[in-house]
Amino acid sequence: MTLLHIKDLTVEYPSRHGVFKAVSGVNLTVEPGEIHGLVGESGAGKSTIGAAIMGLLERPGHISGGTIAFKSKMINGLDATAMQGLRGKQISMIFQDPLTSLNPLLTVGEQLIETISLHLGLSRDAARQRATELLDRVGIPDPALRLRQYPHQFSGGMRQRVVIALALCSEPDVIFADEPTTALDVAVQAQILDLIKDLAQERQVGVILVTHDMGVIADTTDRVTVMYRGKVVESGTTAQVMSAPNHKYTKSLIAAVPRPKIKLKRFSQISYGGRDTRFAIEDIARNWNRVETLLDRPLLRVKHLEKKFPIAKSIFPGRSTYLTAVDGISFDIMPGEVFGVVGESGSGKSTIARLISGLYPLDKGEVEFAGQIVSDPRKSEAVAQFRRDIQMIFQDPYSSLNPRLRVLDIIAEPIRHHKILNGAALTKRVHELLEQVGLGAAAAAKFPHEFSGGQRQRISIARALATQPRFLICDEPTSALDVSIQAQILNILKDLQEHLGLTMLFISHDLPVVRQMCDRVAVMQKGRLLELQDTETLFANPQTDYTKELLTLMPHLEGLSDEGLEI
Amino acid sequence: MFSFLIRRVLQAGLVLLIVGFVAFSMFNFVGDPIDNMLGTERTQADIDRLRAQLGLDQTFVVQYWKFLANAVDGNLGVSYRQGRPVAEIIAERAPATLELATVSALFAVGVGVLLGIYTAIRRDGLVSHIIMSVSLIGVSLPTFLIGILLIYLFSVELDWLPSFGRGEVTDLGGWTTGFLTSSGLKALILPGITLGLFQMTLIMRLVRSEMLEVLRQDYIRFARARGLSEKAINFRHALKNTLVPVITVTGLQLGSIIAFAIITESVFQWPGVGLLFINAVQFVDIPVMAAYLMLISVMFVTINLIVDILYVAIDPRLRS
Structure with a gap:
């Protein structure tokens, strides 16, 4: 019945x-x-x-x-x-x-x-x-x-x-x-x-x-x-x-579903319902006046990063207990590379992003960017330049944009902070950026709540591109988005990497997405780096048990229609 | 949990020490009591003798130390005006204020929480709208005006309740109470409402907005989807979650009920510590002022300590 x-x-x-x-x-x-x-x-x-x-x-x-x-x-x-x-x-x-x-x-x-x-x-x-x-x-x-x-x-x-x-x-x-x-x-x-x-x-x-x-x-x-x-x-x-x-x-x-088994050139976008998927990468590339010069040496080197968080405080410092979120992690990222970090929640993925960008102070270790040590706040000049060169895109498109600011001010903020442009030139630059990410200049006068999740993530991207950075940190940039929107945003990130030579640290728990996006992948568990491999090698031949387990847990997606895929 | 309590107690001690310092500083910086105490026909010998008697000839540090040591001992000095120990005067007056404060606190919390819940659950009801509008008047009228209006209505026009004083009081070994006689209870009603009305409206509005917030939460929707009754949802699930922020504000408000009883006590000629303080200010009776300051701060600190402990009792997340 x-x-x-x-x-x-x-x-x-x-x-x-x-x-x-x-x-x-x-x-x-x-x-x-x-x-x-x-x-x-x-x-x-x-x-x-x-x-x-x-x-x-x-x-x-x-x-x-x-x-x-x-x-x-x-x-x-x-x-x-x-x-x-x-x-x-x-x-x-x-x-x-x-x-x-x-x-x-x-x-x-x-x-x-x-x-x-x-x-x-x-x-x-x-x-x-x-x-x-x-x-x-x-x-x-x-x-x-x-x-x-x-x-x-x-x-x-x-x-x-x-x-x-x-x-x-x-x-x-x-x-x-x-x-x-x-x-x-x-x-x-x-x-x-x-x-x-x-x-x-x-x-x-x-x-x-x-x-x-x-x-x-x-x-x-x-x-x-x-x-x-x-x-x-x-x-x-x-x-x-x-x-x-x-x-x-x-x-x-x-x-639009990211495939776990094969690497695609781009995510396919069979658009439906007349949604705007335009992203003017050629425009951006034409106005981009930074060319990645450094090519043979790592752009970012991370050495022995360590970070602890107190979980139970005591009046006697010795009796407080700590959680080691990041435990002695080292890696290099080459210019133009997309470097993936995977692991389950609590593995320390996001903490690494925050340590590199300086949002959390380091307990131990060193971050070197383009040959300069940038984890030492006393070297203020190097740090200021680094902050301009590195930008972040966050996971939650709702809480990462200040709801009280207009889009104009959100995108202009990094430009103003680094004193790159001001006055009419600044407004013009923001309007260009909004045109380029497919939102249109009129979006500048609106507030974040007037946009959908995918549109907000485009605002985040425009904000990240505002200082013309060399390095992007993407912390689960699409995990809060619908699959068709996810495909659009991931294609945008691919474009940025290919046309502008941007280097990326791409954090995700979604293995199929990582396979499509990254050149190399680091697998993390409980603050430690377990395995670091070329993406295809890792998926074809995982070394550690943990990685194998993660791979078997991926959705299998057998028998999915292949229509419209660009292989 | 234990280390949390110790930390809070240490913080409370520090606050009291600072307040003690401020209170003590008054002796040195707020006028010279000798001028007030001796008439115009004083001699230098009189002045010196009184100075030595009051201990004002010693150094600042020694005086401060003595003040603290005495205060801990319960010896708050001698009133310049009445010539009696301050501790004795305050002990005489404190029951009146504490009883008044208790009545208005019960009124404010009891009525405030109930009306808050009611207006949250029946958000769009006519009665709720009326309560909310009337409560605005309660917030915007000053205390003394409310007191005078109540006296006019209930004492002058209707002649139901007394307009001033505590009525008959019973002495229970040093504690005079108005709770045991009908005239004492009657006398508490008007000043109790006057003092608590503002806090009551505040608590009501706070409970209402917190409750509305909580009712929107997923766990309330889930409780409803499990088929729980409205009663269980509102009173078992929602109310407890409403309490945490409400307790903070309520704690602070109770402190101010005691501290700001002065106005109500003046309007109703209530023989409490507030009235004592006003008289002390007029006469630069520094020991009384200092003792009052200390008393109020001890109450504030104690109430806040209780609030912190209540937090932990209500919210298990703070226990680990």
């Missing part, structure tokens, strides 16, 4: 500017034991479908058409009490960010027991027993002890397991999982997806898995529905949609 049957669902948000249709005419079914993938970029209406099923649409949003049937019974339009009986009890939800979906002030046990006693009507002791079993089921070791701990004592992956345990409390028939692994590391992501697959099979739970990651869809789901701007553009079995997509938008999505 079909568990969930959504028919012609339309969700509207009336506003002063007219009615916004977040979801229009969507059809979707979920069978027992089936994982149904829901894919599309942010704003496509995926999460809205979940909120509509759960009866949790934020006002003034409402279902304006269509039906949602659960086990052949209509559930849209039920009153609040009836809906609350259904919610959690028969349909559960898993949220994207495990760091924010648990109440930080209650122990994990209190939250589980509360939910279990509500749904199953068990006594406290029986509920505790059940909670222990559930934690064990989702793969948390030592469950009896863990029950007494608070969410902050769990790692991200463990918290997501707790969230899943909470969703399972009531033995639901349908689980709506909203980007359950987006915030997690590759290794943890694979474990959580396996857990969801097991649950679907073992208990015949129907799962709707929302994601923007085609890798997750390809490896996990049975059926897939592709959404674009609130509408379903394609739906079918996963194998069929992945290998032979019909709709142009699906084709563009699949073509």
Whole structure:
């Protein structure tokens, strides 16, 4: 029997500017034991479908058409009490960010027991027993002890397991999982997806898995529905949609997925929906008046970098405990090279970027740039020149731009700081930069919140190019972006490297992306550098066990359509 | 946790030492008490004798050391005006102020938190809008005006409540209390509300905005998606998370309730330490002023210490 049957669902948000249709005419079914993938970029209406099923649409949003049937019974339009009986009890939800979906002030046990006693009507002791079993089921070791701990004592992956345990409390028939692994590391992501697959099979739970990651869809789901701007553009079995997509938008999505197995010249961009993908690299190259002269010696040398962070402070310095984030790391980067750093979260990747750029003071070690030592703040002249030559692009396009500044001032800031230009010449330069990154000069007068994630990352790039640097540090520049936008941004970075000879330090946890972007790759674990190889050698012939493990955890993406790839 | 407590106590000690220094400096820099104490027909011998008696002939350091040592001992000097030990005078007056402060703090926190939660949950309700608008008036009217208006309404026009003083008090071995007689309790109502009204509106607005913020969090959405009842979500999950920032502000506000009771005490002729302080200022009664300063700072420091400990009690993330 079909568990969930959504028919012609339309969700509207009336506003002063007219009615916004977040979801229009969507059809979707979920069978027992089936994982149904829901894919599309942010704003496509995926999460809205979940909120509509759960009866949790934020006002003034409402279902304006269509039906949602659960086990052949209509559930849209039920009153609040009836809906609350259904919610959690028969349909559960898993949220994207495990760091924010648990109440930080209650122990994990209190939250589980509360939910279990509500749904199953068990006594406290029986509920505790059940909670222990559930934690064990989702793969948390030592469950009896863990029950007494608070969410902050769990790692991200463990918290997501707790969230899943909470969703399972009531033995639901349908689980709506909203980007359950987006915030997690590759290794943890694979474990959580396996857990969801097991649950679907073992208990015949129907799962709707929302994601923007085609890798997750390809490896996990049975059926897939592709959404674009609130509408379903394609739906079918996963194998069929992945290998032979019909709709142009699906084709563009699949073509934009970074391939783990082959290195492509460029990311393919089958553009869809008239989005602006222009990036005037020739223009930039023409106005670029810095030519990389140094060619045979390393541009950046890093020697024995070390950084510790205090984790527990004591009044006696000797008793404080420290976390060694970066532990004696050395490497050289040649001019024009793209140097990748990979590793899971907490491995010290971002700390290296911050140490090199001087955002964190070094504990030990040395940074040398173009033959000058730049890690010594007393050599202020060398440091000032270095700061101009090195720029950063950050991961989160939302928090890395000051929301109170206009785009003009954001991009002009480094130029002003280094006293390169001022007055009308400065404004002209900013307008040029904005034209070149494809945003147009008019963007200068706007504020960051008026732009999408991809557009903001273009602003970050314009800001980084403002001082005409020789070296770019890209710290997970695309991990917060949709796959099609990611392809655009990565192509821009490739252009910068090829046309301007920019040297890059490229930090990522996404191995397929690293394979496409980098010349050499350093693998990090717990602050140490495990392995440093040419990219192709590393992927073909990994030396350490850790690297091998990381490679097996990559999405396999077998049978993905090759249409539109530039090999 | 333990090292955190020790650090906080050491910091508190340092603050008190600095305040003690400021208080002591008043002896040397705020006028000469001898002028006030002796009449115009004084002789040089009188002046010298009084100077020696008050210890004012010794060096600065010796005087400061003696002041600190005495203060720790509970000996805060002798009032220039009344000729009695300051500690005794303050002990006489403190119960009045502390009882008034307790009543207004309970009023401010109790009513403030309840109204804050109500206006957050029923964000768009008519009653909420009315409460929010009226609360603006509470914030913008000065304390003395509210006091006078309340006296006019409830004492002069309606004649329900007394307009000044503490009413009948019971002496419990050195602590006079107004809690045990009906006239004492009645007398507490108007000054209690006057003193607490501003803090009440502040706490209410703070609780409301914090609560609205918390209700937007993912863990509240997740709690709702698990089918928990509105009651459990609002009071079990949301309220506790609201408390952390609320406690900070509330702690500081309670300190100022005691420190700024002066105005209310003047309006209601309340025989507390605030009134004592005003009189001391008029007479340059430095020992009383210095003792009052020390007393207030001890209270502020203690309240803040309690606030820090409460933080740790509420938020497990601070315990590790």
